[in-house]
Structure formats: structure tokens, C-alpha cells
Amino acid sequence: MSAPSASLAPRRDLELSNLIWWLPRAAILGGLAFVIFGPLVNMLIWTVAERWYFPHTLPLDYGFSYWGRVFAPRGNAVQSLVASISIAFFTVAGSLALAIPAGYALARLKLPLRGLILLAFLLPQAFPNLPVYVNIARLFYEIRLNGTVLGVVLVHVTHGLVYAVWIAAAAFSAVDRDLELAARNLGASGLKAFVDVTLPLAAPGLMASAIFVFLESLDEFTGSYFVGAPDVTTLPLLLYSAGSGGNYQIASITALLLLVPSIAFMLVVEKFLRADVLAKVGQ
Amino acid sequence: MTRLLGPLLISPALIVILLLFMVPLAASVIGAFEVEGAYGLGNFTKAYDFYTQDIVFTAVIVGLSTALTGLLAIAIGGYLTLGENATAVAILRWLYRWPMFIPFIVVGQVLRTFLAKSGLFNSTLVAFGLLDPLTATSYLDWRGVVVAFVWKQTPFVALMVSGAMASLDRGTIEAARNLGASRLRILVEIVVPQVTTTLLVGLVLSFVTMMGVLSVPLMINAQAPTMITADIAFRLSTYRDYGVANALGLISLAISAVAAWFYLRVNMRQGR
Numbered sequence: 001m002s003a004p005s006a007s008l009a010p011r012r013d014l015e016l017s018n019l020i021w022w023l024p025r026a027a028i029l030g031g032l033a034f035v036i037f038g039p040l041v042n043m044l045i046w047t048v049a050e051r052w053y054f055p056h057t058l059p060l061d062y063g064f065s066y067w068g069r070v071f072a073p074r075g076n077a078v079q080s081l082v083a084s085i086s087i088a089f090f091t092v093a094g095s096l097a098l099a100i101p102a103g104y105a106l107a108r109l110k111l112p113l114r115g116l117i118l119l120a121f122l123l124p125q126a127f128p129n130l131p132v133y134v135n136i137a138r139l140f141y142e143i144r145l146n147g148t149v150l151g152v153v154l155v156h157v158t159h160g161l162v163y164a165v166w167i168a169a170a171a172f173s174a175v176d177r178d179l180e181l182a183a184r185n186l187g188a189s190g191l192k193a194f195v196d197v198t199l200p201l202a203a204p205g206l207m208a209s210a211i212f213v214f215l216e217s218l219d220e221f222t223g224s225y226f227v228g229a230p231d232v233t234t235l236p237l238l239l240y241s242a243g244s245g246g247n248y249q250i251a252s253i254t255a256l257l258l259l260v261p262s263i264a265f266m267l268v269v270e271k272f273l274r275a276d277v278l279a280k281v282g283q
Numbered sequence: 284m285t286r287l288l289g290p291l292l293i294s295p296a297l298i299v300i301l302l303l304f305m306v307p308l309a310a311s312v313i314g315a316f317e318v319e320g321a322y323g324l325g326n327f328t329k330a331y332d333f334y335t336q337d338i339v340f341t342a343v344i345v346g347l348s349t350a351l352t353g354l355l356a357i358a359i360g361g362y363l364t365l366g367e368n369a370t371a372v373a374i375l376r377w378l379y380r381w382p383m384f385i386p387f388i389v390v391g392q393v394l395r396t397f398l399a400k401s402g403l404f405n406s407t408l409v410a411f412g413l414l415d416p417l418t419a420t421s422y423l424d425w426r427g428v429v430v431a432f433v434w435k436q437t438p439f440v441a442l443m444v445s446g447a448m449a450s451l452d453r454g455t456i457e458a459a460r461n462l463g464a465s466r467l468r469i470l471v472e473i474v475v476p477q478v479t480t481t482l483l484v485g486l487v488l489s490f491v492t493m494m495g496v497l498s499v500p501l502m503i504n505a506q507a508p509t510m511i512t513a514d515i516a517f518r519l520s521t522y523r524d525y526g527v528a529n530a531l532g533l534i535s536l537a538i539s540a541v542a543a544w545f546y547l548r549v550n551m552r553q554g555r
Contacts, residue, residue, distance in 0.1 A: 018368070025371045029378065035434070036381050038404060039397035046396055057406040098299060101292035109289035117293060124304050125488070128495030128539055130512050131532025135307035135314065138525060158303040165296060219386030222497045225516075236388040236498070243392055243502060252396070255389045262384040 040259075046252035066249035077254065080238040084218055087149060087234060091156040091217040092210050095164040098157070099209065103168025104194070108177075121165045124158060130222055137226040147231030155223040160213035167212065171205025172198065215265055219258060314529035326530035334531060340508040342538055344425055345493045348432035349542075353486050355437045360445035360478075361470040365456070383438035390435045391502035398422040398430065398503075427503040428510070432493050440485035447481035448474055483546045490542045494535050511535045 046052070047066070049059035070077040105111060106118065124132070136155060137146060145151035175198050183193040199206075221236040229237055235254055243251035318325035330338075359379050366372040382390070397404050400421040408414035422430070451474065459469050475482070500510040511531050518528040 021368070025368065029371065029374055032375075032378055034407065036378060038407065039393035039434075040381075042397045042403040043393040045403070053401075056401065057409070098296040102296040105289040105292040109292070110286065111289045111293065117297065120297060120300055123300065126491060126543075127308065128491055128512075128532075128535050130495045130497055130515055131311040131529065131536065132304060132307045134515060134519065134525070134528055134532065135310040136303060139307060139310070154299075154303060158299055161296060161300065215384070219388065221386070221388045222495070225497065226519075236386070239388055239392060240498065240502070243395065248396060251392050255392045258386060258389050262386065262389075263381075266380060266384045 043252045043255055043259075046248050047256055049249060066253060070250060070253050076233065076238060077235075077250070080233045080235050080254075081257065083149070083232060084235040087152055087156065087232075088214045088217040090149070090153045091160060092214050094153060094157040095160045095213050096168075096206065096210060098161065099164035099168040100199075100206065102165050103170075104172050104198075106165070106169040107172035118166070118169075121162045125162050129159070133223045133226045136223070140227055146227060147229075149232055152224055152228040152232050152234070155227050156213075156217040156220055159220060159223060160216045163212040163216065164209045167205055167209035168202075171202040171209070174205065175201045211265055215262060218261065311529045311532050314525055315533040317526055317529075326526040327534075329527050330530040330534065333527075334511070334514055336508045337511060337514055338531075338534055338538075340425070341494070341510045341512075341535070344428055344510065345432070345490060345538075348429050348436070348493055349486050349490045351429065351433045352436045352440055352489055353482060355433065356440035356444045356482070356485065357470070357475060359437070359441040360448050361466075361474060363445045364448040364451075364474060365466045365470060379441055380438045382434050383442065385435065387431075387435060387496050388498040388502075390431050391499045394427060394431045394434065395423065395502050398427050423503050424506070425504060425508075428499060431499045431503055432489075432496075436489040436492065440482070440489060443481050443485040444478055447478040451477055479549070483549060487542055487546045491539045494539050 045059065048062050048064060050061035050063045050065060052059035069075060072078070106114065111117060133155065140146040140151045145154070179197055179201070180193050183197045184190070188196065219236060220234075221240065224232070224234050224237055225240070228234060233241075235258055239251050239254040239258070242248075242254060315326055316322045316324070359375065362375055363372055366375070385393075396402055398421065399405075400419055402421075404422070405414060405416075405419045409416050409419065455473055456469055459473055460466075464472075495512065497512045497516060500513040501516070504510070505513065511534065515528045515531050518524045518531065
């Protein structure tokens with residue numbers, strides 16, 4: 001009888017100490033959860049608050065009347081939603097059209113100054129970009145691109161190129177070169193081997209870079225503020241003007257619209273960006 | 284032909300970077316010295332006269348936010364690497380990433396409501412009896428800006444740092460553990476020194492990002508003193524004064540360059 005109890009006692013101690021350790025763990029993790037989700041919950045409450053002012057802890061009335069206003073057929077929000085999404089699609093098309101050849105060249109072909117070229121695409125991320133946008137706006141003003149969709153798309157393409165080119169290059173270098181050579185040996189032309197073999201195999205990585213560029217464009221504020229406003233109103237610009245006008249309901253609904261694709265991307269990013277592609281980024 | 288194919292395929296993308304990034308960047312440097320058709324330092328004396336307080340404020344805010352981001356990222360990465368309770372590690376891994384992909388403009392909006400005088404932060408503290416409702420104040424000043432920057436950038440740096448920590452050799456960690464070293468000591472003396480390069484890359488990128496963000500200072504801290512980015516926007520929207528705006532832009536580039544130089548110096552010393 002004495003043998004089992006001797007071996008059980010330390011285990012019970014271990015369980016007890018584990019339980020006690022859960023007190024600080026739960027406090028810290030709970031605090032972290034509050035700091036991360038608290039602001040998001042506060043935003044969600046604002047989207048359905050009809051009347052809410054100091055010193056009331058919670059709204060006085062709840063309802064969806066602001067949702068109705070946001071999605072009214074001729075409302076500002078629908079216009080900005082359409083503008084934002086079409087700008088993002090044009091931006092993806094533009095940056096992929098530039099990044100697929102560039103990425104392929106970086107991954108497969110002989111290039112002089114390859115390292116320097118990779119670095120050049122990183123530059124827009126390595127400087128605070130506000131001074132650059134200010135001067136793009138000044139340049140665009142002279143050639144009448146200011147306040148046009150094309151102007152905003154060009155700014156977003158430049159900003160998104162670093163992701164597009166770096167991820168495309170990584171996606172192409174993760175494709176097994178032997179498969180291309182096999183296609184060439186069977187008589188396929190270089191272009192046919194690229195379209196039928198290399199491109200489909202690199203597609204998940206290219207898809208990831210497309211989603212990245214899409215989100216960057218959807219969320220971009222500073223460039224659109226200087227180049228687009230007030231003629232082109234994207235969702236971030238609408239959020240900003242609604243918020244500075246004190247209309248927190250419209251601002252919070254717009255914030256929610258911008259938030260959903262970002263969170264969805266966070267949850268699926270690992271499916272698109274496989275480890276073998278990720279390991280080749282920047283090489 | 285094949286020798287030309289590579290440069291041919293890459294040139295369109297390079298031309299876009301050249302025309303829409305390098306040319307405007309050069310224009311901002313030249314424009315900073317342009318005073319009514321001639322060249323001089325007039326814009327900088329004006330910037331110095333009007334905005335010295337804001338320049339110092341910006342450097343301090345961004346520096347403080349970067350330091351806090353680094354500390355939190357090390358703490359999160361350290362727990363993910365050295366934590367012994369699988370459930371707690373899994374919860375933290377799921378939890379910490381959420382703000383990473385949330386755009387700055389949304390961060391500004393959600394924190395503006397959360398940190399307001401009657402926001403959810405204060406009302407939760409009141410509900411727990413930790414705060415007297417009569418002394419509740421709004422945090423929408425320099426504190427709000429720091430919170431917004433740290434909130435948004437910590438997951439990014441923590442992701443980089445925890446990735447680097449995960450690929451470290453477990454042998455030395457286990458050996459130190461067997462010799463009785465505490466986990467905190469292992470983190471500070473063994474783990475962090477081996478991931479300094481990754482940590483610094485993440486922090487320099489965050490520093491530069493924070494220096495260029497316009498939405499957060501506009502939304503959270505529009506009163507004086509404010510950040511250089513808000514001053515640039517104000518200078519343009521009110522006076523169309525490109526000279527002083529560009530001078531302020533060049534000053535913010537210079538502050539970022541100091542951060543990058545610091546990174547290079549630490550990196551070089553490690554390489555030796």
C-alpha cells in the first residue's frame with residue numbers, strides 16, 4: 001500500500017503547482033486578450049450604437065440605422081467601396097504584369113547587379129514614404145494625374161511592387177527546374193514550358209502576392225490622401241473623413257469593412273505561402 | 284538574345300520604381316533647399332523655428348514605441364520558445380498575431396474609441412473597481428500614439444523574432460536548463476544574443492514605418508505637440524508650402540537614417 005502512495009504524492013504536487021501557475025498565466029493571457037480584442041469589441045459596439053455619449057458605459061439605443069445609411073444605393077460608402085475594390089483590382093493586375101516577368105528573371109535568368117536590383121524594389125519600404133507621396137502628388141498635379149483613379153493605382157502599384165516582385169521571385173525559384181527541362185526535352189518551346197509548367201506550379205505563391213498587394217491597396221491611406229482626395233474617395237479616406245467629422249458609427253462600419261479581408265487573410269496566409277516559398281524570399 | 288532577356292523582363296518594373304519612387308525622392312531632397320526660385324537653407328530655419336518641439340516629440344515617441352515593441356516581442360518570442368505549458372503556448376501563439384494585418388487607419392479608429400474618456404478601456408477598469416469614474420481621463424495624446432504603434436508593430440517583430448528563436452540550436456538551451464539556469468536568464472543570456480540581427484531588422488523596419496504613418500497622429504493626437512507627418516500634411520493643406528514640407532520630410536528621412544546607421548553599426552560589430 002505504501003508504494004503507490006509514494007509515487008502518487010509527487011504527481012499530485014506537480015498537478016497542484018501546475019494549477020497554481022495557471023493563475024499568473026491566465027491573468028497575463030487574459031490581459032493580453034483584453035488589450036487585443038477590447039479595441040475591436042469597442043468598434044463593433046459603435047457599429048450598432050444609435051446614441052452613445054459620455055458618461056454612459058454602453059450605448060443608450062442599439063440599431064442598424066447607420067448600416068442602412070452606409071449601404072444606401074447612392075450613399076458615399078457604396079461609391080467608396082466600389083472605388084476601393086476597383087483600384088485594388090487594377091493595382092493587382094498592374095503589379096502582377098510587372099512582377100511576373102521581373103520575378104522570373106530574378107529567379108531563373110542571368111542578371112547583372114542582381115542584389116542591387118532586389119534592393120531597389122525594397123527602397124519604397126526603407127524610407128518613410130510621406131515625403132515621396134507629397135512630391136508624387138506635386139508631379140501628378142502638373143501632368144493632370146492628381147485626383148484620378150489611374151494616379152492612385154500608379155501610387156499603389158509602386159508601393160506593392162516589393163511584395164509582388166520578392167514573392168514572385170521566391171515562387172519561381174521554388175519550382176523544380178528539372179520539370180521545365182523535361183518539358184523542353186519533349187519539344188516544348190521556352191514560352192510553352194513557362195505557360196504550361198512553370199506558371200501553374202508557381203501559382204499558389206503568385207496568388208499570395210496578389211492577395212498581399214490587394215490588401216495593401218485596399219488599406220493604403222497616405223498615398224490616396226495626397227494623390228486621390230478629394231476627387232477619388234477610397235474606404236480609408238471615407239473612414240478618415242467620417243471619423244474626423246465625429247460620426248463614429250460610419251467610421252466604425254467602414255473600419256469593419258476594411259478589417260474583414262485583413263483578418264481572413266491572416267487566417268489563410270499559411271495555406272498560400274508554403275514554407276518552401278517563404279524560405280526563398282529575398283534570396 | 285538570352286543575355287538580353289533578363290534585363291528586358293525586369294526593366295518595366297525597375298522603370299516604375301525609378302519614375303514613381305526615386306524621382307519624387309530626389310525631388311523632395313532638392314525641394315527642401317528651394318526658396319522662392321533660389322537655393323538656400325530658408326526652409327530649414329523656418330522648420331526649426333516652428334517645429335523643433337514636434338521634431339523632438341516625433342523622435343522620442345517613435346524611439347519609445349520601438350523600444351517597447353522590442354521588449355514585448357522578446358517576451359512573446361521567449362515564451363513561445365521556452366514556455367513549458369503547451370496549452371498556454373498555443374493560446375499565446377493564436378492570440379498575439381491578430382493586430383498584424385489590421386491597417387493603421389483602422390488601428391487609429393479602434394484605439395480612438397477604446398482609449399477615449401468613456402471608451403471601453405476606462406469603463407472596464409471602472410467595472411473592476413480599479414478606476415474612479417470621476418478621475419477617468421482620455422488617453423488620446425502621446426500615450427495613445429505610442430499604444431497604437433506598439434499595438435500594431437509588436438506582432439510583426441514578435442513573428443520575426445520567434446521564427447529566429449525557433450531555429451536556434453536547442454542543445455545549449457537544454458544544457459543551461461539542466462545546469463539549473465532560470466528561463467529568464469536563458470532568454471537574456473543565451474537566446475536574445477543569438478537573434479539580435481533579426482530583432483534589429485524588425486525594429487528598424489518598424490521605426491521607419493512609424494516615421495511615415497500619417498493616419499495615427501491625425502486621428503489620435505491632432506493637438507500640439509504632434510508628429511512631423513501631421514505637420515507636413517498641415518503645411519501643404521493650409522499653405523501649399525512645399526519648401527517647408529520637404530524640409531520636414533528630409534528631417535524625418537535623417538532621423539530614420541540614424542536608426543538605420545545604428546542597425547548597421549551593431550550588425551558590423553557582430554560580423555567581426
